[in-house]
Amino acid sequence: MSHAGIPLHYFLIVSTIMFFVGVYGFLTRKNLITMLMSIELILNSVNINFVAFNRYLYPDGLHGQFFSIFIIAVAACEAAVAIAIIINIYRRFRTISVEDVSEMKF
């Protein structure tokens, strides 16, 4: 371990907690906006993993950090698209509760 300071598993624990909080939120919240926020949590936990592993396993490279930035950029686009979809759903169904949007039922 070439660096003093916070050990790797601390990062991993934080990111795991964030990941499962995000999953829990995605599965239980009925509001589409909140579900979108949960997805952001999941993405960010992954970002933490990337940065942490980059820092601890390949301190000379920057691949993990590039990846994080890439994910952040994609997440921004995805949020824009998702919100556009949610607005359209609201216009169509007058609700943003995910339970009421079941057009794809059998």
Place this chain on the structure above:
Amino acid sequence: MIDFSYAIWIPLVPFLVFAVLGLFGHYLKPRISGLLGTAGLLAAFILSLFVAYKYFFVVGKIDASGVVTDTYQKIIAFNQVWMHFTDKLHVDMGVLLDPISVMMLVVITTVSLMVHIYSIGYMHGEKGFERFFACLSLFSFSMLGLVIATNIFQMYIFWELVGVSSYSLISFYYWKDSAVSAGKKAFIVTRFADLGFLIGILLLSYTTGTFDFVTLTDINGPAIIQGSGIMFMGLSTMTWSLIFVFMGGAGKSAMFPLHIWLPDAMEGPTPVSALIHAATMVVAGVYLVARLFPIYAFSATAGLNVVAYVGGISSLLAAIIACTQFDIKRVLAYSTMSQIGYMMLALGVSGYGEEQGLGYMASMFHLFTHAMFKALLFLGAGAVIHAVHSNDMREMGGLRKFLPITHITFLIACLTIAGIPPFSAFWSKDEILTAAFHHDKILFAIEFFVAGLTAFYMFRLYFNVFWGKHIHYHHEPHESPFVMTGPLIFLAIASIFTGFIPFHSLVTSDGKEMASHLNLLIAGPSVLIGLIGIVTAYFLYKKETAIPDKVASSFKIFYRWAYNKFYFDELYLFVAKKIIFKRISTPVAWFDRHVVDGTMNSVSWVTNYISGSIKGFQSGQVQQYGFAFIMGAILLAVVFIYLWIH
């Protein structure tokens, strides 16, 4: 050798007329469509006469190398490969001229022309006038195509066309249920027989390797020399194939036991009966046997015996039934069947070549004379029906005063069919009886008896209609217009004089001239029995008496049998309904409905049931899908970790 290729126009002209009338008929005035149809047939008639003259008297005996022989040659006037499968297997369309086909051209166009002219008067004002003429032209086309066929497959095609056009003519009054079912009956019965014809064609072409008539009937050709083939159930394949072919001929010619359609076919308009069910279509079977005659004579004598006996039985049965019927057209229908039985029998007792071929010549001779006098009888009956508006001879009587021309011509026809000299059928019937006498005494006895019966039932009809009781008609019957009596007069003259045509030098089995002989020992008794029949009819029916009823009641059971046509219709209905439908079709239908359909239905039911029970997975709830996805991902992770550890 002279170019005969213009003979192709004989069938084509009626076909063109059919196309014009069929497509544009209802834009034309009825009168014009009638005249157009008649003009087409007139052209074909003149062409046929010209061909016949050229063939019989100018170039018929000149063979391919230009040498004058003593034999009428088979001339292929036109041939075109139509469907080419392989070099050996191809179906052609063409024109074959030999004595019988040229004779048939004359018969068909003559009768058809007379019927066309007659129909202008008879069908006047009927609904579907132009349709009638279109169908008549189609029929003439098919029949002419049939007789000039160069190969058996072309014949089969036209054979079926004849069936179709006769169907449409029998069912001409399509608003009458009886006409529709009569048409269907005729079509189904003949179609059933044609199945035999087709099997026969396949067997025949399989054994001989050719469809072509000239090759098939060449007596030095491969078909006859090495044709006997494999034996099956005691007879050679060749014999079987010819018996099957004869089955087709028997169906079209209304021979026992496939005769049941002919009396019902009288539902059609009377000119149709004259054309189809007297002179042309019903002799197609005779023509077919005559066409293949050399093979029958050399390779299938057993087949010829079948032909002879079927003909004999048919003529006897039909003559007995004819004595009991009251519908004048039905009497004539049974008489037709009886006379065609004569022709079949004559072919059946004939041999090939020179004096052996007497029966063949007699059959063709009788075919020719029969066409004339039977068409005359039917057209005369049509004139009577036209005047009285009834088919039932019990509602007629004393018509000789109202219909003088019809009366005279009808009398001539009756004398002709009764075989009284010098009318034509005397000559031809005498030849048939002579041929039968030399071949088979039983058949001769049958035919001799039938000759008497024929005279009896024809004069029963004649006396009932034209003499007999006085009937008060609602409106006075009046003689038909000249377009109807003209053909009657023409055919009456033909009935008188066609007997003097020297058939023995024109139409013989091998094309060579043969000696004509009038055998007085046979001609004398046959005229006598004809006279006996006439005299009996005279005493029974000249005036209205109670004797016929007494005679009928003294043979009560037999009379009822004959009156009900020996219950053949009932027998066929029994076989069809009680045996075929009930014992075969019903179990098959049950099997189809329960086993075949059941299998398919249960497969679909199982699929439906399973999908119904699992469709709840697709709830439309995104979060459930997400949950399933994450659980799956976790499960996979666990599995891979587990595998990785071990």
